[in-house]
Amino acid sequence: MTDTTIIDGVPPGPAMPMPLQTLAILTRQRPFLERQRRRYGNMFSIKVAALGHLVVLADPALIKHTFMADAKTLHAGSRSPLRKVLGDNSLLGIDEEHHMEQRKLLLPPFKGQRMKAYEPLIEEIAIAEIDRWPVAVEFETAKSMQRITLRAILRAVFGATGARAEELEELLPTWTDQGQSLSRFPQLHRDLGPLSPWGRFLRLRAKVDAILDSLIEDARRDPDLPERLDVLAMMVLARREDGTALSNAEIRDQLVTMLAAGHETTAHTLSWAVERLRRHPDVLARLVDEVDAGGKELRDATIREVQRMRPVISFAGRHTMKPFEVGGYRLPAGILIGLSAGLTHFDPDLFPHPDRFDPDRFLDTKPGTYSWIPFGGGVRRCIGATFAHMELDVVLRVILQRVAFEATTAPDEPWKFKGVAWSPAGGGKALVHRRPVREAAPEIAAAA
Numbered sequence: 432m433t434d435t436t437i438i439d440g441v442p443p444g445p446a447m448p449m450p451l452q453t454l455a456i457l458t459r460q461r462p463f464l465e466r467q468r469r470r471y472g473n474m475f476s477i478k479v480a481a482l483g484h485l486v487v488l489a490d491p492a493l494i495k496h497t498f499m500a501d502a503k504t505l506h507a508g509s510r511s512p513l514r515k516v517l518g519d520n521s522l523l524g525i526d527e528e529h530h531m532e533q534r535k536l537l538l539p540p541f542k543g544q545r546m547k548a549y550e551p552l553i554e555e556i557a558i559a560e561i562d563r564w565p566v567a568v569e570f571e572t573a574k575s576m577q578r579i580t581l582r583a584i585l586r587a588v589f590g591a592t593g594a595r596a597e598e599l600e601e602l603l604p605t606w607t608d609q610g611q612s613l614s615r616f617p618q619l620h621r622d623l624g625p626l627s628p629w630g631r632f633l634r635l636r637a638k639v640d641a642i643l644d645s646l647i648e649d650a651r652r653d654p655d656l657p658e659r660l661d662v663l664a665m666m667v668l669a670r671r672e673d674g675t676a677l678s679n680a681e682i683r684d685q686l687v688t689m690l691a692a693g694h695e696t697t698a699h700t701l702s703w704a705v706e707r708l709r710r711h712p713d714v715l716a717r718l719v720d721e722v723d724a725g726g727k728e729l730r731d732a733t734i735r736e737v738q739r740m741r742p743v744i745s746f747a748g749r750h751t752m753k754p755f756e757v758g759g760y761r762l763p764a765g766i767l768i769g770l771s772a773g774l775t776h777f778d779p780d781l782f783p784h785p786d787r788f789d790p791d792r793f794l795d796t797k798p799g800t801y802s803w804i805p806f807g808g809g810v811r812r813c814i815g816a817t818f819a820h821m822e823l824d825v826v827l828r829v830i831l832q833r834v835a836f837e838a839t840t841a842p843d844e845p846w847k848f849k850g851v852a853w854s855p856a857g858g859g860k861a862l863v864h865r866r867p868v869r870e871a872a873p874e875i876a877a878a879a
């Protein structure tokens with residue numbers, strides 16, 4: 432084959448029947464994909480139930496080419512099973528001009544310079560939760576991390592406090608659980624009354640929407656709205672080019688989208704951080720020294736390394752709406768492309784000794800845009816990536832300041848697929864002792 436030969440169709444892949452490939456991708460994803468990479472290289476196709484052909488890419492050049500492709504050729508939203516569940520306006524379910532318009536309106540609250548303002552809020556939420564951790568008994572951190580990340584989104588994104596925050600905290604976990612299951616079974620998307628799965632889901636969403644409407648209406652009347660920090664306030668203030676504001680329905684869909692996209696992903700990453708650090712006491716000791724000295728460089732690098740080794744979203748997906756050329760193939764319309772963080776992050780040519788947990792690899796080197804892709808890329812790159820990094824950083828800082836972990840020699844916790852994201856199967860088990868809350872240095876205390 433010469434360099435210019437283009438093959439029409441999908442690249443080769445395993446001949447195993449689709450049900451077996453589906454089972455492998457759900458239960459033994461990494462070894463299964465690594466086997467295909469050894470055999471077929473960094474581009475191959477597998478067959479997955481409900482998805483059909485999935486063309487897997489694990490090469491930074493091909494990933495870049497695909498992330499940069501024209502939004503009319505590759506969609507990420509319109510064919511997403513989440514569209515029906517999150518609402519017609521959801522950023523995760525729209526494409527092309529509609530997507531660019533909404534994304535532009537939603538970007539300002541997620542810009543880097545605003546992150547400092549959210550830190551005290553996240554710190555307060557993390558302290559309240561971590562001070563309730565049991566001491567000297569092993570426990571799963573997963574539920575606790577989920578409470579932290581849910582409260583972070585309710586306060587910082589929804590701007591909810593008091594009774595409405597409590598009610599949302601009660602309703603939303605059930606709603607997201609139901610939504611995750613229903614996104615996999617489009618045949619159930621029929622309202623056959625309050626006892627049917629879709630009927631139950633819609634009624635729960637109506638309750639959530641009523642609370643969100645009251646938050647939005649309060650914001651519209653709030654004379655101090657421009658001073659507010661929450662994302663909802665910025666959505667209410669946002670204006671399209673023609674001067675019109677976002678409707679309540681648009682704001683509601685984007686709020687629940689941020690919850691769905693940002694709550695469990697961040698919580699699972701925190702549980703993975705605990706899982707990794709307890710198995711690497713050398714890194715842990717350096718992190719504790721660093722936090723006590725007021726630093727954060729190693730913590731930043733550690734977060735990036737946790738996301739490299741344990742990317743909670745293993746693929747960013749793109750659907751071909753027209754034939755699309757990549758890696759010597761012209762893929763037909765109707766194909767799903769999976770840009771694989773799970774494989775790319777373990778390529779020894781990109782990350783030497785990829786199975787080694789080594790935050791130092793990111794100490795003086797920023798991760799590559801197309802080789803480190805836990806947040807996807809291009810115009811669909813996670814809009815909450817900076818927020819998520821800030822939240823991971825603040826929560827880890829609070830944890831390191833307030834508790835000491837007991838290291839473990841237990842085997843690594845396996846990966847478990849939770850509908851959308853991958854979490855540690857053991858729930859990120861921790862065994863901690865309280866650290867004395869550090870007093871201010873005498874000269875600072877005297878000055879105070």
Ligand code: HEM
Pocket residue numbers: 507522523534584588688689690692693694696697700743744746747748805806807808809810811812813814815816818819
């Ligand atoms: C560790 C935490 C997180 C991870 C690993 C993560 C990962 C991802 C990934 C892989 C995508 C798809 C990107 C693509 O297709 O190229 C995405 C999209 C998105 N994420 Fe996140 N995310 C996280 C946290 C958050 C947070 C905290 C928020 C909001 C508060 C958020 C909001 C969104 C939204 C709205 C999209 C859709 C963007 C678009 O289509 O334009 N995510 N995220």
